Amino acid sequence: MAQFSENLKKLPGISHLAAIMLLDAAGETVAMIENKAGSQGALAIYNHLAQTYGAITPEAARKGLELFAEHTEVARAEPGKHPNIDRLLTLLDERVTLRTKHIFAV
Numbered sequence: 001m002a003q004f005s006e007n008l009k010k011l012p013g014i015s016h017l018a019a020i021m022l023l024d025a026a027g028e029t030v031a032m033i034e035n036k037a038g039s040q041g042a043l044a045i046y047n048h049l050a051q052t053y054g055a056i057t058p059e060a061a062r063k064g065l066e067l068f069a070e071h072t073e074v075a076r077a078e079p080g081k082h083p084n085i086d087r088l089l090t091l092l093d094e095r096v097t098l099r100t101k102h103i104f105a106v
């Protein structure tokens with residue numbers, strides 16, 4: 001299995017993004033992943049999933065967990081340490097889809 005850092009190198013760039021908002025079925029914002037240190041890897045993965053699947057679906061969540069690689073096992077062992085991975089695990093378990101709204105950098 002590829003490492004997280006290797007996976008990131010294969011994903012589209014995110015310099016054009018300020019953030020991605022995640023919206024529930026009612027259109028309410030449930031989370032926002034910003035383009036800042038500490039969350040850029042998650043932003044790149046969620047951006048890729050949104051582009052590939054059109055939303056963060058359970059299938060997209062499964063792929064996202066693969067892309068997070070070694071961090072996924074840490075998240076499973078230590079809930080709360082990686083909230084963006086915890087969210088994917090929840091979406092997969094609960095079979096829920098989140099829509100995305102891209103916020104572009106100016």
